[in-house]
Amino acid sequence: xxxxxxxxxxxxxxxxxxxxxxxxxxxxxxxxxxxxxxxxxxxxxxxxxxxxxxxxxxxxxxxxxxxxxxxxxxxxxxxxxxxxxxxxxxxxxxxxxxxxxxxxxxxxxxxxxxxxxxxxxxxxxxxxxxxxxxxxxxxxxxxxxxxxxxxxxxxxxxxxxxxxxxxxxxxxxxxxxxxxxxxxxxxxxxxxxxxxxxxxxxxxxxxxxxxxxxxxxxxxxxxxxxxxxxxxxxxxxxxxxxxx
Numbered sequence: 001x002x003x004x005x006x007x008x009x010x011x012x013x014x015x016x017x018x019x020x021x022x023x024x025x026x027x028x029x030x031x032x033x034x035x036x037x038x039x040x041x042x043x044x045x046x047x048x049x050x051x052x053x054x055x056x057x058x059x060x061x062x063x064x065x066x067x068x069x070x071x072x073x074x075x076x077x078x079x080x081x082x083x084x085x086x087x088x089x090x091x092x093x094x095x096x097x098x099x100x101x102x103x104x105x106x107x108x109x110x111x112x113x114x115x116x117x118x119x120x121x122x123x124x125x126x127x128x129x130x131x132x133x134x135x136x137x138x139x140x141x142x143x144x145x146x147x148x149x150x151x152x153x154x155x156x157x158x159x160x161x162x163x164x165x166x167x168x169x170x171x172x173x174x175x176x177x178x179x180x181x182x183x184x185x186x187x188x189x190x191x192x193x194x195x196x197x198x199x200x201x202x203x204x205x206x207x208x209x210x211x212x213x214x215x216x217x218x219x220x221x222x223x224x225x226x227x228x229x230x231x232x233x234x235x236x237x238x239x240x241x242x243x244x
Contacts, residue, residue: 004076004218005029005064007054007111010037012179013129014080017211022047029067029074054081055102057110064114074118076125076218079111084181089142097143104147105154112158116167123166125218128155130173130229135237138198148173152229159227168226170217175233177205199234200241 004021008014009030021028022045030038030049042049048071052063068074083103085096108128115126133141134148152171159169176195178186186192186204196202210232216222217230231237 003027003029003072003074004078005031005067005074006078006080007031007060007107008080008082009049010034010041011080011082012181012207013177013210013214014078015041016207017078017080017214018045018047020208020211020215027071029064029071031064054107054110057113060110061114061117064118068118073122074115074124075122076127077111077115077119078127078214078218079108080129081107082129082181083144085143086140087143088140092143097146100143101147101150104144105150108151108154112154112169116158116162120162120165120167123223124168125223126155126158126167126169127214127217128169128171130155130171132173132175132231132233132237135173135229135231155229156227163226166223168217168223170226171229172210172213172217173229173231173233173237174210175199175205175231175236177207177210177232179207198241199236200239201234202241203234205232205234 004026006014006018006028009018010032018028018030028047030042030047031052032038035051038049050063050067053059083100085100112126128151130151131144131148133145134152155169155171176182185195196204213232
């Protein structure tokens with residue numbers, strides 16, 4: 001039975017992925033900060049859960065190691081933790097920037113370090129999340145683009161480091177997805193319309209479209225894929241939009 005740990009399991013994409021995996025009989029370790037949300041989801045999916053500090057590498061490693069001993073060794077580690085800050089650089093405070101980096105880049109680094117220590121003896125899959133904003137210039141995304149650009153560099157280096165152990169590291173790079181985190185954008189008609197025009201396919205993405213790729217990447221039959229940044233972005237990062 002494949003065993004996957006999902007960090008940020010109670011978020012929109014994390015919970016979507018958890019449901020997909022649980023529905024086909026995989027074991028899923030739900031990891032996050034909110035005990036009440038994790039307990040509710042764990043009960044609904046009949047899966048184990050663990051509260052941990054996702055921005056503390058030592059705590060994350062300790063908790064996942066204990067969970068692995070209790071529930072069995074991990075095959076995959078997926079970091080669905082993230083945030084969004086839409087501000088130009090001149091209006092972003094040091095504290096805001098540090099929080100964006102801590103939430104997005106440091107958590108990704110903690111995931112890779114923990115995954116390397118727990119998975120490299122057996123091999124497996126680590127999946128991180130970046131953003132189309134790290135690959136194409138979008139106004140007012142300086143902080144998040146910097147952090148997510150770091151995630152991409154981290155993943156490519158780690159993929160090279162751990163390839164001899166058959167530990168694969170890949171990145172999913174979404175455009176605007178309809179999640180709780182982005183609700184204030186897609187529920188605003190003007191903002192949603194502007195965002196749709198940015199995406200060449202002319203519509204926003206859905207959580208299951210992202211989760212399905214994560215599920216696909218961790219499958220054993222796809223174990224010749226590593227160091228890749230795969231966009232689920234309606235063409236945003238690499239295709240010129242014809243929308244007006």
